Amino acid sequence: MTAITVNVEEKLFQNRYRVDAGRPHIKIKDADICTNACGSKSCTFVCPASCYKTEGNGNVTLITDGCLECGSCRIICSEHMNVEWEYPRGGHGILFKFG
Amino acid sequence: MKKPSQFDAIVVGAGPSGNACAYTLAKAGLKVLQIERGEYPGSKNVQGAILYANALEQIIPDFRDDAPLERHIIEQRMWLLDETSFVGTHIRSEDYNKPPYNRYTILRAQFDKWFSSKVREAGALLICETTVNHLIMDGDQVVGVQCDRMQGDVYADVVILADGVNSTLARKAGFHGEIKSENVALAVKEILFMPEETIRQRFNIGEESGVVIEMVGRITDGMMGTGFLYTNKESLTIGVGCMLGDFKNNPNRTSPYVLLEQMKRHPAIAPLIEGGEMKEYCAHLIPEGGFHAIPQIYGNGWMIVGDSGGFVNAVHREGSNLAMTTGRLAAETVINAKAASKGYRADSLKAYKTALDDSFVMKDLYKYRDMPKVLHKNPQFFTSYPDMVAQAARTMITVDGVDKKTKEREIFASFRKTRKLTGLVGDAYKLWKAIR
Ligand SMILES: Cc1cc2nc3c(=O)[nH]c(=O)nc-3n(C[C@H](O)[C@H](O)[C@H](O)COP(=O)(O)OP(=O)(O)OC[C@H]3O[C@@H](n4cnc5c(N)ncnc54)[C@H](O)[C@@H]3O)c2cc1C
Ligand code: SF4
Numbered sequence: 166m167t168a169i170t171v172n173v174e175e176k177l178f179q180n181r182y183r184v185d186a187g188r189p190h191i192k193i194k195d196a197d198i199c200t201n202a203c204g205s206k207s208c209t210f211v212c213p214a215s216c217y218k219t220e221g222n223g224n225v226t227l228i229t230d231g232c233l234e235c236g237s238c239r240i241i242c243s244e245h246m247n248v249e250w251e252y253p254r255g256g257h258g259i260l261f262k263f264g
Numbered sequence: 265m266k267k268p269s270q271f272d273a274i275v276v277g278a279g280p281s282g283n284a285c286a287y288t289l290a291k292a293g294l295k296v297l298q299i300e301r302g303e304y305p306g307s308k309n310v311q312g313a314i315l316y317a318n319a320l321e322q323i324i325p326d327f328r329d330d331a332p333l334e335r336h337i338i339e340q341r342m343w344l345l346d347e348t349s350f351v352g353t354h355i356r357s358e359d360y361n362k363p364p365y366n367r368y369t370i371l372r373a374q375f376d377k378w379f380s381s382k383v384r385e386a387g388a389l390l391i392c393e394t395t396v397n398h399l400i401m402d403g404d405q406v407v408g409v410q411c412d413r414m415q416g417d418v419y420a421d422v423v424i425l426a427d428g429v430n431s432t433l434a435r436k437a438g439f440h441g442e443i444k445s446e447n448v449a450l451a452v453k454e455i456l457f458m459p460e461e462t463i464r465q466r467f468n469i470g471e472e473s474g475v476v477i478e479m480v481g482r483i484t485d486g487m488m489g490t491g492f493l494y495t496n497k498e499s500l501t502i503g504v505g506c507m508l509g510d511f512k513n514n515p516n517r518t519s520p521y522v523l524l525e526q527m528k529r530h531p532a533i534a535p536l537i538e539g540g541e542m543k544e545y546c547a548h549l550i551p552e553g554g555f556h557a558i559p560q561i562y563g564n565g566w567m568i569v570g571d572s573g574g575f576v577n578a579v580h581r582e583g584s585n586l587a588m589t590t591g592r593l594a595a596e597t598v599i600n601a602k603a604a605s606k607g608y609r610a611d612s613l614k615a616y617k618t619a620l621d622d623s624f625v626m627k628d629l630y631k632y633r634d635m636p637k638v639l640h641k642n643p644q645f646f647t648s649y650p651d652m653v654a655q656a657a658r659t660m661i662t663v664d665g666v667d668k669k670t671k672e673r674e675i676f677a678s679f680r681k682t683r684k685l686t687g688l689v690g691d692a693y694k695l696w697k698a699i700r
Contacts, residue, residue: 168516171525176454176545183303207512213452213520213547233547234308236430237450240443240549241512252301252432254412256393260307263455263499263544264372 173215177231185257189229191216191238192249199225203245208238233259267407271297271420273598274409275388276396276433278305280584281570282426283379284323284591290388292599297418298388299411301395306376309428310453310548311584312492312501314476315370319585323592324382328364332374334496335474336365339467343532344650345481350532351650351657361473369474369494369501371455399423399437399566405609406437406565422601422608424567424594426587429549431572439568440559445509446640447553449489449578452520453503456540460498466536467495478581481650483527485518487511488639488646491527492581493536500537502528505550507640520547552578555626555633562613567594575625579632586625593619652679 193199199206200223208217214231217238239250252258275286278300286298302308314337320327339356360366384390391411400408400417408419427433429448434440460471467475479491489506504524511520528537551557551574558575561568569575570587577586597616598608606612620626639646656675660668 168518169522169525169529171519171521173519173521176521176542179542179544180546205512207517210517210519211450211508211511213450215519215521233545235450235547236443236549237508237511237547239430240445240448240508243442243445250432251397252395252430255301255395256303258308260303261310261373261544261546263374264306264308264310264313264376264546 174231177214180231180233181260181262182230183257183260184230185253188254189227190251190253190258191227191229191232193225193227194247194249196224198245198247199223203247207241208248211241212238267402267417267419269407269419269421271295271418272602273297273422273424273595274299274418274420275424275426276409277426277428277570277572278302278380278383278390278392279309279376279426279428279570279587280379281572281575281587281591282424283376283383284319284588285424285426285569285595286388286390286591287323287379287383287386288592288595289598290383290386292595293387294599294602296388297420298383298390299394299396299409299418300380300390300392302392304377304392305380305390306373309372309376310451310546311370311372312453312494312503312581313370313372313375313584314494314581315368315375316582316585317364317366317368319588321364323588330378332370332378334369334371335469335472336360337367337369337476338469338473339475341475341477343477343479343481344653345479345483345530345532346651346655347482348531349658350479350481350530351653361470369476369496371496396427396433399433401437404564406563409433422565422567422598422613424569424591424598425572426569426591427572429551429571431568434559434568434572437566439563439566443549443551444553444557445512446507447551447557447574447636448508449505449550449552450508450511450520450547451503451505451550452524452545452547453492453501454524454542454546455496455499455501455544456537457499457543458540462539463495463498463500469495479527480646482647483523483530484646485514485516485523485526486643486647487514488643490581493533499543500540502533502537503546507552508549521545550578550583551576552636554578554636555629556636558629561620562616563610565608567597567613567616569594575629577628577632579635580628582628589623589625590620593623
């Protein structure tokens, strides 16, 4: 398959969110583990909202504003269990209009 | 210290399983509290979405009078796709075009809202915008839930977990472990709006009838999964789902949205969706581990229904109907336990499992119990087989001066090159055994 690039932000822009500002519902427990112990960093390509990004120095950053609350990142991080995953506070997060 | 119960039952979640459960309980006169974390029921929920009438009919027989249904399905297409072509079957029958219809497309955000209105009419108390964080235990008995609200502790005789695939509550309570990435599919989908007239012309359908297309092949980039395209009233739903473990291990590191975009550009699909205006992008997990992945589903003061218990028949793409049926059977168990004053310990709630075993839910899941393993161990079902079939069809149909006998020989040789004959026969046997 020829790889294509997709602008995920553009897709997420169509969605409705009520972001719980300053209270991210998902956290990376220990940034060091992502940088130094995790080779695959699969969260950076499996997350359907592209919330996880790798930086040049091998760090992984997480911004949960566009999160679709699927749960994938928690499950795929089974080797290091480095994702602290909760649902957002009631009423916050993604609000599907059609689902 | 035991707190007095404020409710007969608390149902966590207002998806199809939670709604079926709360409705059945409230209808029987029990005091029910239902808690939903979304702004409204449905605001967190994602589905393809095909609604199978039968399961809902058993709960609300006249649902057709006012449920928000998009189109009833009169045609199903199954497509095998390689990079540039597709081979497919169509099943279309006028029998599907006569009421009472058997299957409908729906939009979950709207359908769940409607179902929830019925639950409230039946007398249940619904609280939205509230996430349940923990179960409250008294020794080994679940006695209530702790919500993310001030004074958020509520008590009940029994708590039913209808909290969907991630089932954070059951895991935190230690009822079962984390989901395995090979037992769950990650699906992404978009809704594309276009004039109703365009949909009718493109799919050759009437005002209320609809088409579903299920796809396998190169569109999943070698991963175990399927694509789907469904017609709604004024929109199309297009999506693709693959096993989460396959996404994780895919050497191409293909992102779900890239997969979806590539699929949308496939020459067989692009013309059908052309001009559609994308209004929403969703992602959700589907518990596809089947029979062997079903956890303990009842205990002292608790029961698990729907996706939270892994009740999805992946082979037939059924989930919401299993959700509703498990919700109903759990409710009936509580109603009987109350009537008989038997209490809500595991030994009395065990009747739920017995009822499930007797229903289509466990019978179907048992029938397909080996399917996930067979498909997973044999990725050729999603790669070389669709390629082979598409190529074979193309070869036979291309008129180029080569005689048909020679073509047949070429096709057979290419089949054997792709997969040894013993492999082919073995695969056919494995598949047959798994679906038999
Ligand atoms: C892309 C896709 C396509 C599908 N296609 C089909 C199809 O065509 N036909 C079909 O029958 N099935 C289909 N399914 C499966 C179907 O969607 C599910 O089986 C069904 O939705 C399960 O219902 P449920 O009530 O168990 O869970 P859900 O519908 O997930 O509902 C769970 C509810 O609980 C709430 N909740 C969760 N945790 C908490 C908490 N801690 N506190 C408060 N509330 C909470 C959630 O907000 C949600 O409303 C599909 C699934 C997907 C993802
Ligand atoms: S829950 Fe899903 S969408 Fe949200 S960050 Fe994790 S993988 Fe991404």
